[in-house]
Amino acid sequence: xxxxxxxxxxxxxxxxxxxxxxxxxxxxxxxxxxxxxxxxxxxxxxxxxxxxxxxxxxxxxxxxxxxxxxxxxxxxxxxxxxxxxxxxxxxxxxxxxxxxxxxxxxxxxxxx
Numbered sequence: 001x002x003x004x005x006x007x008x009x010x011x012x013x014x015x016x017x018x019x020x021x022x023x024x025x026x027x028x029x030x031x032x033x034x035x036x037x038x039x040x041x042x043x044x045x046x047x048x049x050x051x052x053x054x055x056x057x058x059x060x061x062x063x064x065x066x067x068x069x070x071x072x073x074x075x076x077x078x079x080x081x082x083x084x085x086x087x088x089x090x091x092x093x094x095x096x097x098x099x100x101x102x103x104x105x106x107x108x109x110x111x112x
Contacts, residue, residue, distance in 0.1 A: 008037075008053055008055060008092040009025070009037060009039060009051070009053050009092075011091075011092060012051060012053045012090070012092050012094035013025070013041065013051060015085075015087060015090060015094065016049075016051055016084070016085040016086075016087075016094055016096040017041065017043075017049070017084075017085070017096070020043050020044075020045075020047075021043060021044040021045075022041055022042070022043060022044070023042045023043060023044045024042050025039045025040065025041060025042075026039065026040035026041075026042060027039070027040070028040045028050065033061070035054060035055055035056035035057075035061075036052050036053065036054055036055060036061075036062075037052070037053050037055055038050060038051065038052045038053075039051050039053075041096075048098075048099050049084055049096050049097065049098060049099070050081070050096070050097050050098075050099065051094060051095070051096045052065075052094065052095045052096075052097075053092050053093070053094045054092050054093040054094070055092070059088040059089055059090075059093035060088070062086065062088045062093050062094065062095045063086075063088035063089075065095055066083055066086045066088065066095055069081065069082075069083050069097065070083060079100060079101040079102055080100065081097035081098050081099060081100040081101075082097060082098040083095070083096070083097055084096040084097060084098055
C-alpha cells in the first residue's frame, strides 16, 4: 500500500469499525482488481476482519459483492464470510467482512 492509498483506507477503517480498537493492518496478498485495495484488520481484542476499499469509483461492484455474500450466505450451500459493515456509497466505498470459514485458499492457489 502506498501513501496515496493509505488515507482512504484509514478513513474506511474508522467508518467501518467506529467502536473497535485496531491493533494493525496486514497485507492479504494480491488484489484481483486494481481499483480496490484489501487489507486485513487485527483488533486489540484479537479479532480479525478484512476490509476492501474502492480506490476508484467501484462502489457498484462493492454493493453487488455485499448482496451476493448475503444471498449466498442465506440461501446457498457454500460457506461465505459474513458482512460486518459496508458503505458502497461512502467516501471511500468499502466492504468489511469476517474471515471466511474454512481453510485459507491463497496458499492453495500459490502451491498449484
